[in-house]
Amino acid sequence: MKRDTWIAIAVMAVAAFAAWDVYGLKRGAALFPLLMSSALFLGGAVLFVSSLRTRKAQDEVAQEGSETDEAPKRIWLPLVEVVVLTALFALAMPWIGFYPATFLYLAVFFALRSELSRPAGLAVAVAMTGLIYVIFSLLLAVPTPVGPLAPYL
Amino acid sequence: MEAILAAAANIFEPSTLLVLGIGTVVGLFVGALPGLSSTMGVALCIPITFGMDPANALVLLGAIYTSSVFGGSITAILLRTPGTDASIATTFDGYPMAQRGEGAQAIGMALVASLVGGVFSVCVLLFVAPPLSRLALLFGPQEYVYLTIFGMISILGVSGGNPTKAFISAALGLLLATVGFDLFTGYPRLTFGQDELFEGVPLLPALIGIFSVSQAISLCTGEADIGAGNMIKTKGRTLPAWSVIRRCGRTLFKSSLIGSAIGILPGAGTSVAAFISYDEARRRSKTPEAFGKGEIEGVAAPEAANNAVTGGSLVPALTLGIPGNAVTAVFLGGLTIHGLVPGPRLFTDHAEIVYTLILSLFLANLAFAALGLFAAPWVARVVKVPSAVLGPTIIVFSVIGSYALRNSLFDVWLVLGFGVLGYFMERWRIPGAPLVIALVLGPILETNLRRSLQISGGDWMIFFTSPLSYAIMALIVLTLAYPIFARRQQKKREQDAS
Numbered sequence: 001m002k003r004d005t006w007i008a009i010a011v012m013a014v015a016a017f018a019a020w021d022v023y024g025l026k027r028g029a030a031l032f033p034l035l036m037s038s039a040l041f042l043g044g045a046v047l048f049v050s051s052l053r054t055r056k057a058q059d060e061v062a063q064e065g066s067e068t069d070e071a072p073k074r075i076w077l078p079l080v081e082v083v084v085l086t087a088l089f090a091l092a093m094p095w096i097g098f099y100p101a102t103f104l105y106l107a108v109f110f111a112l113r114s115e116l117s118r119p120a121g122l123a124v125a126v127a128m129t130g131l132i133y134v135i136f137s138l139l140l141a142v143p144t145p146v147g148p149l150a151p152y153l
Numbered sequence: 154m155e156a157i158l159a160a161a162a163n164i165f166e167p168s169t170l171l172v173l174g175i176g177t178v179v180g181l182f183v184g185a186l187p188g189l190s191s192t193m194g195v196a197l198c199i200p201i202t203f204g205m206d207p208a209n210a211l212v213l214l215g216a217i218y219t220s221s222v223f224g225g226s227i228t229a230i231l232l233r234t235p236g237t238d239a240s241i242a243t244t245f246d247g248y249p250m251a252q253r254g255e256g257a258q259a260i261g262m263a264l265v266a267s268l269v270g271g272v273f274s275v276c277v278l279l280f281v282a283p284p285l286s287r288l289a290l291l292f293g294p295q296e297y298v299y300l301t302i303f304g305m306i307s308i309l310g311v312s313g314g315n316p317t318k319a320f321i322s323a324a325l326g327l328l329l330a331t332v333g334f335d336l337f338t339g340y341p342r343l344t345f346g347q348d349e350l351f352e353g354v355p356l357l358p359a360l361i362g363i364f365s366v367s368q369a370i371s372l373c374t375g376e377a378d379i380g381a382g383n384m385i386k387t388k389g390r391t392l393p394a395w396s397v398i399r400r401c402g403r404t405l406f407k408s409s410l411i412g413s414a415i416g417i418l419p420g421a422g423t424s425v426a427a428f429i430s431y432d433e434a435r436r437r438s439k440t441p442e443a444f445g446k447g448e449i450e451g452v453a454a455p456e457a458a459n460n461a462v463t464g465g466s467l468v469p470a471l472t473l474g475i476p477g478n479a480v481t482a483v484f485l486g487g488l489t490i491h492g493l494v495p496g497p498r499l500f501t502d503h504a505e506i507v508y509t510l511i512l513s514l515f516l517a518n519l520a521f522a523a524l525g526l527f528a529a530p531w532v533a534r535v536v537k538v539p540s541a542v543l544g545p546t547i548i549v550f551s552v553i554g555s556y557a558l559r560n561s562l563f564d565v566w567l568v569l570g571f572g573v574l575g576y577f578m579e580r581w582r583i584p585g586a587p588l589v590i591a592l593v594l595g596p597i598l599e600t601n602l603r604r605s606l607q608i609s610g611g612d613w614m615i616f617f618t619s620p621l622s623y624a625i626m627a628l629i630v631l632t633l634a635y636p637i638f639a640r641r642q643q644k645k646r647e648q649d650a651s
Contacts (some may be wrong), residue, residue: 029340034602038328050317077376079370083370098556116541116542142200
């Protein structure tokens, strides 16, 4: 199946789930979410039908190397890398504190994904963390997560 | 009048001038960086405004919005790399001028045109918004239902690409807007037992996620590489001669008018205004063949128009609470975070703050013009920042920004989740702007729909009773019918030509 067909199925599933979740509520509270999930389901259904109708044409275009085809496979590896690194950053934040987590995130990121040399990457990570500290903690006094492990770092 | 005088005094306060200066500089760099948009700049800076008083917060956001539109033209002219989509039309003649060694003059004309367009649109905002807000006081809930529907339809019409996908994006946004306690009955809806969702999906993480984190992920993965070609060096006098400005006067005025009008209409944004004005200038020119080869009027037209959109687009946003495009949706998010409810009462309840914003936009236009005059070549060098450095830094800014609002780690995960959603939406060519605008419009639509039905005792005929409703309904029908009419006309023209 083509990408749009999968998107349409996912959209219809989300709409159906939302409608099921609010269906039991008192009518007034359920009215608007039901209307909106119906609209979403309708959009998904239209996309589903149109994706099936244009499937053949898309296949032909895809064979000619058009951009309408699936994402190139090579994009998935860096994407997973970025998402995993960022998720680790968010997970580490409440444990080691925001600023140590930021420094580690940037340093590892630059080492893995930028063309900067190791010392340059470390220097930029220190500078960026310092800049963020000055802006958010010193100038704006924004509270940041301070983890229980932060004093040991 | 009192409010205007108080606002005039406010904008010359040292703290306001400082905030204005910072906003102008940030906006210039955000605009100049390909891959970063005005929307992203405004969204990222909302958390910075938490500690500020509302007037200064709006001044900062307004300055970023205004100067980022001009910032995009610098790289468009010197590198043929438009910083934002608003400056695409500027490359047509700006870059050929730079290649001929007239880069400084092209930047000078872009600067003058942006200043003229920006100031013109602020005048429009100053003179159109207050009477419109007084008119809007006459609107009842049913008129607001039609207005929000009109806003949504206009946005779907011009969001480009597949209209079904734009519709899905808007419907998803409206559905997400229903998350949280129902305001009328107190029932929790679609919260899945998460306490953090009882007050609804927080707007800020959604805005930052869709517009900033998604773009940062693209930068991190190397898809939205900002590395540009060799920059053309500028030399000579920057400001155009008076005779050149006089020659372009008509174009400047007309483009400012087009830009302001397009800004007021929901849906169409800076890029649409720039293209229409460019085309209009070429059609009316005595030397249309010179366009695309380095004609200075080809720089003046899109630049005046795209900056004229800024003030115009704030008219419906401030007076009706209806965002006309993604930037104003984000802007409204900033407004609500500071406890200001956009709508007709804004001009009466918080007149001083609103006029401070409007008057500061005059200064912001002057500030970016002054800064651009001297610093344009240095601003253009910002494209040398590697994407792999910029991307994670934006993610860190987004994370701290979303955390700062409620000191909640849940919001951090929310911003990252919306970022991934926004990234895939972009890949799958589902526009993100309708989702965000729907998130803003959703509560207005639901509240007014249910209020109308409460007034009428559940009778849906209430939506067909007032003349004002009919007027907005006519606008909706026109908006829906126009693309069909335009397509038929084009087909007819093609048939005639063949």
